[in-house]
Amino acid sequence: MSAPVKQVATGDRAILPEGAKTIPIFVMGKRYEVPETLTIMKAMEYAGFKFLRGAGCRGGICGACPTVYRREGDYKLYFGLACQTVVEPNMYLAQIPFYPANRAVYDIEKIEPVADAIHALYPELFRCVACNNCTKACPMHVEVLDYISAIKQGDIARAARISFDCIQCGMCASRCMGELPQYHIAQLVRRIYGKYIQPKAEHLQKRVTQIESGRYDKALDELQKMDHARLEKIYKEREREPDMVPLGAWMPKDTQYL
Amino acid sequence: MKVSYYPGCTLKTKAKNLEDAAVSSMAALGVDFQELQRWNCCGAVHSLADDDLIHHVAPVRDLVRAMDQGSRQVVTLCSMCYNTLARANLLMRNDEVKRKTINDFMSEETDYHGEVEVVHFLNFLRDTVGWDTLRSRVKASLNGMKVASYYGCTLVRPADVAIEPAGGGKVMNEFIDALGGSPVDFAASTVCCGSYQILAHPEAALEVIGRIIESASSAGAEALILSCPLCEYNLAKKQAELVSSGKISKKLPVYYFTQLLAIALGLGPEASRLDLNEAGSVEFLKAKNFPVESGARA
Amino acid sequence: MLPETAPVRACGLVYPARALTEPLCFLNVKGKRKNMPIEISEKTIKHEFIEKVSQLSGQDIFKCFQCGTCGGACPMSGQMETLPRRIMRMAQLGMEENVSGSETSFTCASCHTCSANCPRGIDLARVMEAVRLLTLRKNVNKINPSKVPAETVRELPQIALVSCFRKLTS
Structure with missing residues (x-):
């Protein structure tokens, strides 16, 4: 294999920043030069990959982009989310967006909690x-x-x-x-x-009952009919519980909805 | 006195009677049984193939956990757990090459060389509590009750982990004797109950289960004690089926040995947990005037 | 048939062919009428199988002299397709298909009664495990955990499921 030609891939997202250092990574065995500051996901897009699956929230919480990789000269497998893991020089990686694991069918309403x-x-x-x-x-x-x-x-x-x-x-x-x-x-x-x-939150249940019984219908109706400027004003002026206030130490001045 | 113990998965669900009776009895004797802080399933059976090291990882991991929390000894109640942990322990002590492979594989854990001692509760009673102490603490003597000791396989085979040497003093008989009962010797006390084959080959297991029950009954036993939840399932839960198919002539009450311990120490139903035993077990003891009530729960 | 003098190699040891072929009339093989002679030759003896069983079990299977104590002591032998003694003999003769094709190793409860009683000191439980594994390692399951009825799973102690799956699934 001849020395790889340094190329700047044309993805539809990442553009190589001025003077940014690039490093080689291997995606499914193929070598790409990518900016060293990118996450695996952005680096792959930079290299020209387009995600149909294997990308979701891009915020490290949806679980769509798990990636398995190895480091150069190390037998060990490492695992990370492509959207959260920053590329390393000479990492070998592949995404596993889906795994065919057995999923049982059940009716949670009928299941016995044992x-x-x-x-x-x-x-x-x-x-x-x-x-x-x-x-x-x-x-x-x-x-x-x-x-x-x-x-x-x-x-x-x-x-x-x-x-x-x-x-x-x-x-x-x-x-x-x-x-x-x-x-x-x-x-x-x-x-x-x-x-x-899990113990049920009684205060939540109480409030749900109140909502269902129509206690807030009138207030909600008023809010829905309100013009935008007024709505924005009362939103900004609303009473807020101060940060870090000890439990039970704060009450709003307006208690009509409690 | 504080003692670390490894319960095993089944003792946390279907064999609560084995565990609760032991823990309560030990508390009554001033021994604080402390469950390992972190543990996994022991694997239930020892892997027998020379290259199959991965199946030793589960019991070794438990032994590492015991070592990490500073325990030099771990007591087990379930015979299968005892056998699996004890054999894995021996392997880690004696086989340098396999020890290294297993330790290397478990790179996230502390290296283990067999530092922890695995002790079955029967041996703990004999060696640490002592039969004489136990005898002096008995409040409700078994009063000559004829009890058969069923060892099954895992307490006595293979020889290198047997809870006592072949032809030894019969630790379970000594236990019954200390509680005031009359031990009954019977031919099938170490015959395997069919173990896990109750799932794969139930007809083969049922045949041998029937033989064991008949052997104990015909030797004059009024009750049978054991220390393994799988033996208990086979020998107790399957009796109704065996009676109706004519394989055994009558039912024989089956108890975990720890339950008779709790009863003899005069502890209440919340300790002996007879509510989890098969029908007839409570009635038998009631007829003998032991203070046991059915349906009582802790 | 093998000439009397031709040596049969197994486990690095050399056995005279005659010693291996003599008691064949006692070997009842599935699909054959009782006590029918079977052909044993250099072609039928699977040396690799003998070696694998020996390595996995760590036992010298050629120590077995066919006394049958194992089957007599075995609690499951009443329901076994082939008695352990015959499994040992067929293993000695490298009859891979007959050994692996028999349900015997999967009817074994790993109780070690055979091992405890063998006058030749063979740990038969380990031989059974080796035979089992040689089948299971081909991604074969002898019991399908997904097909065990839900009521059975709910009823059985966990140790029953764990041990059964360990011995009977791949």
Whole structure:
């Protein structure tokens, strides 16, 4: 292979800044020169890739752009979100926007909020060998093995808590020796926890009832009919709870809607 | 006295009676049983193939967790967990090459060389609590109740992790004796109950389960004790099926050994958790005038 | 048939062919009528299989002298397609298809009763594991976790599911 020609790819987004240093990266085995300041996602677009899948919120929360990469001279696999991970010289990368993991069908209204019900929907849970590859693969640093262990031990609340930061990217499943769909199981766990186990917020329930009973209909109706200038004025002048105020230490002057 | 213990997944759900009875009994004897702060499934069975090291990672990780929290000893209640943890521990102690491979693979954990001692609760009772102490603390003696000790496989095989040497003093019989019961020897006390084959080959498992129950009953046992939730499933939960198919002539009450311990120590139903046992278990003890109530929960 | 003097190599050891072929009349093979002779020759003996079983199990399968104690002690032997002794003999003869094709290793409960009783000190449980793995490693499942009825999963202790999947799925 001859020495690669330094080229500036013409993407529809990133333009090489004046004097910016470029570094080589390898996307699916092919070498590209990209500005060193870019994230993997922007670098790929800079190099001419156009995302049909594998991009979503671009803010590190939707889980659409998980990327697996290696560093030069290192056997280890690293995982990150393309929209959050800055390129490194000579990184080898590929995106895995989707992974064909098993997802059980259930009716959350009818499910029994016990561990057995989760076990029955996902019996492959018991193929876990505790190799911990899931945890190592998680771009959100979720202790995946710990929540899988908690589910096997029947501790739904603990599993829901540990898996809370999961963004459903599927990297855990892609590396699983037992072929578990960890992220789907965790989602079921959080759904069960949220619906049946987590203590209900009573003040919220009270307010929902008030809204449903029509208590705010008149006020909302007035707001809807209000002209733009007036609406903007009262929005800006609205009473706001000061930052860092101790719990219960502040009350608005206007209490007619409480 | 504080003691680290590894419960295992099943003790947290279907075998709460095995765990609750042990923890309450130990509290009554002044032993503070502390569950490991972080643990995973032990893998339930030891991997037997020479190159299959990945299946040793689960039990080794648990032993690393125990070491990391400063425990030199970890007590187990479930026989399968005991067997799996103890054998993985031996491997890490004795096989330098495999130890290195496993430690290298688990690069995110502290290196482990077999520092922790894996002890089954029966041996803990014998060696740390002592039969004489136990005998002196019994408030409701089993009063000659004829109890068969079922060891199954994992407490006695293979020999290098057996809870006592072959032909030893029969630790479970000594346990029954200390509680005031009469141990009943029976031929099938170490015959495998079919284990996980109850799922894959139930007919083969049921055949041997029937033989074990019949063997204990015909030796004169009024009850049978064991320490493994899978044995309990096979030997207790399957009895109704065996009676109706004519494989056994009558039902035999089955208890976790820890439940008889709690009862003999005079602890209440919230400790013995007989509410989780099969029908007939509570009635049998009631008829013997033990203060046990069905349906009581902690 | 193999000439009497031709040596058969297995596990780096040399065995006289005759020692291997003699007790064949006792070897009932699936699909054959009882006690029918079967042909054993250099062509049928899968040396690689013998070596793999020996390596994975760490056992010298040629120590087996066919006493049958294993099957007598085995709690599952009543329902076994082929007795463990026959599995050992067929393994010695490199009869890969017969060994791997038998359900015996998948009916084994890994209880180590055979190992504890073998007068030749063979850890048969390890041989069974080796035979199992040689099938499972071809991405074969002997039980499908997704097809186990939900009520069964809910009822069984976790250790039953974990151990069964470890021994019977790939």
